[in-house]
Amino acid sequence: METKRLVFIGVGGQGNLLASRLVGEAAMSMGIPAVVSEIHGMAQRGGIVESAVLLGDVTSPIVSTAEADVLIGFEPLETLRAMGKCNKDTVVITNTHPLPPFTVSVGQGTYPQVDESLDLIKKKAKKLIALDGIAIAEEVGNPLALNMVMLGALIGSGTIPIGAEDMKKVLSTSTKKAFLESNLKAFDLGMEKAQ
Amino acid sequence: MHKLLTDSPGEKMLLLGNEAIARGALEAGVAFATCYPGTPSSEIPENFFKISQESDLYFEYSTNEKVALEVGAGSAIAGLRTMVTMKHVGLNVAADPLMTLAYTGIKGGMVIINADDPFLFSSQNEQDNRYYARLSSLPMLEPTNVQEMKDMTIAAFDLSEELGLPVIIRTTTRLNHIRGDVLLGELKPVKTKDTFEKKPFHWVCVPAVSRNLHKLLLERYDKSAEKSDNLSYNQIIGEGKWGLVTNGVSFNYVRDAVSDLGISDKVSILKLGFSWPMPKDLCVKFLKQVEKVLVVEELEPVNETDLKAIAQEEGIDISIRGKGIAGLSRLFEYDPGMVRKAVAQYFEMDYKAPETVDTSDTPELPGRPPNLCAGCPHRATYYCVKQVYGPDAIYPTDIGCYTLGLLPPISMADFVICMGSSVSSGCGFSKATDQKVVSFIGDSTFFHSGITGLVNAVHNNHKFTLVILDNGTTAMTGHQPHPGVDTDPMGVDLTRISIENLVRGLGVKDIHIVKPFKLKKTIEAVKASMEYDGLSVIISQEMCPLFAKATGQFKKSKPFHVNHNKCKNHRDCINLLACPAMYLDGEQVEIDKNLCIGCSVCAQVCPENAILPLKE
Ligand SMILES: Cc1ncc(C[n+]2csc(CCOP(=O)(O)OP(=O)(O)O)c2C)c(N)n1
Ligand code: SF4
Ligand code: SF4
Secondary structure (H helix, E strand, C coil): CCCEEEEEEEECCCCHHHHHHHHHHHHHHCCCCEEEEECCCHHHCCCEEEEEEEECCCCCCCCCCCCEEEEEECCHHHHHHHHHHEEEEEEEEEECCCCCCHHHHCCCCCCCCHHHHHHHHHHHCCEEEEECHHHHHHHCCCCCCHHHHHHHHHHHCCCCCCCHHHHHHHHHHHCCHHHHHHHHHHHHHHHHHHC | CCHHHCCCCCCEEEEEHHHHHHHHHHHCCCCEEEECCCCCCCHHHHHHHHHHCCCCCEEEECCCHHHHHHHHHHHHHHCCCEEEEEEHHHHHHCHHHHHHHHHHCCCCCEEEEEEECCCCCCCCCCCCCHHHHHHHCCCEECCCCHHHHHHHHHHHHHHHHHHCCCEEEEEEHHHHCEEEEEECCCCCCCCCCCCCCCCHHHHCCCHHHHHHHHHHHHHHHHHHHHHHHHCCCEEEECCCCEEEEEECCHHHHHHHHHHHHCCCCCEEEEEECEEECCCHHHHHHHHHHCCEEEEECCCCCHHHHHHHHHHHHHCCCCEEEECECCCCCCCCCCCHHHHHHHHHHHCCCCCCCCCCCCCCCCCCCCCCCCCCCCCCHHHHHHHHHHHHHCCCCECECCCCHHHHHHCCCCCCCCECCCCCHHHHHHHHHHHHCCCCEEEEEEHHHHHHHHHHHHHHHHHCCCCCEEEEEECCCECCCCCECCCCCCCHHHCCCCCCCCHHHHHHHCCCCEEEEECCCCHHHHHHHHHHHHHCCCCEEEEEECCCHHHHHHCCCCCCCCCEEECCCCCCCCCHHHHHHCCCCEEEECCEEEECCCCCCCCCHHHHHCCCCCEEECCC
């Protein structure tokens, strides 16, 4: 199959590591070769957390500069910061709900206007899918479901050969019962937004 | 049941590299495992810790890496299959036992997992521990993917028993933290006890014995060299004239580069999986079949140098290069794009790298460094100490979450090189200057290597203040226990060592136990330490809230909010504490009630009493 290189970018605690792992699980369940790459450690204390999924006939666990096919950003500032991973054919999916870093709270630097960031991203990427993942997560009554929304949007974007049913099967086996319903709802809403 | 105990050979599982190592050890019948945690190795012992609670495996978090290796040595010399895990700098701590354990060798298979960290994702340096294999003459294996992490672990146990030597497996962060498909094998039965055989003229390394043992080590080394020539982990792939030599994670970059550039028929790849001793015959064969060679290895030019030496010996006159070609540097990690470019450039191919989008119009973006969590007790302790000692005192610090005290507005980290250095360097700073010195050390780090420094401080009459940040866990690396922790909530019954008794026993006279969320009392204690003419120790006790939550020990308090009628906007809260639960809404400070854990520290800092618990 054609190689797909996905980069997930988020902030410690947002759950992007789980999202990338679930994509890996889904790929594996379909017999698609997958490598998932995560970095644990220091960055998880509120810093930037990056993960990657490579599907198809590649074994390198890193996506180099300019080589992402899809960039999935969990926070708009971090999506903009990670644009170096993109080329003119990259599809960018981003949550629009800002999570200002504490450097901004203490007055070192200003947080860029979300609209302006999205405009900048739109100009560069082949396609931008922007959605307020936090609003959706709150709508389904599970503020931690941002990663499910983003997964839904990724599947909805049609950029990878993993279908909604395969993804949901993996979600169902790897989520706690109490959250399953809201997670699946968040997933569906994310998918709708991206289609 | 723990997923790594799944007894279904032939099945595939998506595993983290570190889980694959743990699984490999279980498939090899590991009976005994020790470690001191350290990113990127920590998930191996995390799994062992849980597995040991439901199987015959003996596992312990040892006090430090030297201890871990020595405990493991006892087990392996008695005859049990033993694994010891650590991060790369941990092997510096364990280097002393390592070098002479290589002389004695072992009886039960012993595998040492050494996790290097190119790019320093979570480390104080990026040293290349392949040199330790050379220094100790011990065999080293370097897996290239998750499946190999499992398979090589099993092979390493067998090899270790066959050679009578500990075997080092070297990984790098990328490998420890990738996930991939792993084909499971059978779980081997575990031998949990054996009998130690007395052989003082072998096991007791006095000079007369060690002279013989050194000879024995060299014989074993020769035997491992034969093995490395014949084991399939070392391999020549392809028959082309362009030579590529690679190891570890870089193998993937090379493989992908060759396929992306469509040059499979032009290249020969020498893959070094059993990388020390170098498979000399295989290297010679390789050097003879190619016209020029590019060595792709992260960090130091180790294979490059050795290959040049082999070529020289064999009179093979071809160009062998590595460092300095395109972006191939001794610094940091490699990546697929970088390696593709280097291969194309070295073999003089036309190649255009993919172009990144134009980011020149991106405004300057605010940074997002990691930060102490909302309600972290370290922040409160730092605040109190700074109130008393001010910004000009020297603050030697140590390694752990609290190293983040480096960042403003705390800005209280002046020097750190390695675990334990806060205490001993404090001795030096306080003698060599007339400045006040306050050293900070975490509880786990204190047990790891702070105690010896404190003994030194007492004995040599040093005068400074040591703050032990006792948050009841090893937080930075994922909340492991340590000797000062009450382990009952973690499901194991271990003996807890009181830091206070220990410090008292060492002869420290001026000791203060504080609760850092009680600012006034803490500040009083810090003042007393400053007035004391001698060595003071302040033990700041408050459990890490993340650990408390994870173990059901968290006492929920109401979150706080800013009362805007009272707030005069001096912003002491933000300028002095900057708890990440705080943010500015326009010009007004607000507290995110979802992040605030209700520690009340900001409320005590606010001079207007404007920060109050939220009434639901
Ligand atoms: C020799 C060595 N071993 C392990 C590590 C990894 N490491 C960094 S900090 C740390 C422990 C931190 O625990 P503690 O001192 O209790 O501080 P906390 O993170 O809880 O604040 C460890 C194990 C290291 N840097 N060096
Ligand atoms: S994990 Fe615990 S010790 Fe580390 S920064 Fe967070 S609260 Fe502090
Ligand atoms: S009470 Fe104040 S300092 Fe403590 S967690 Fe809440 S906002 Fe942060």
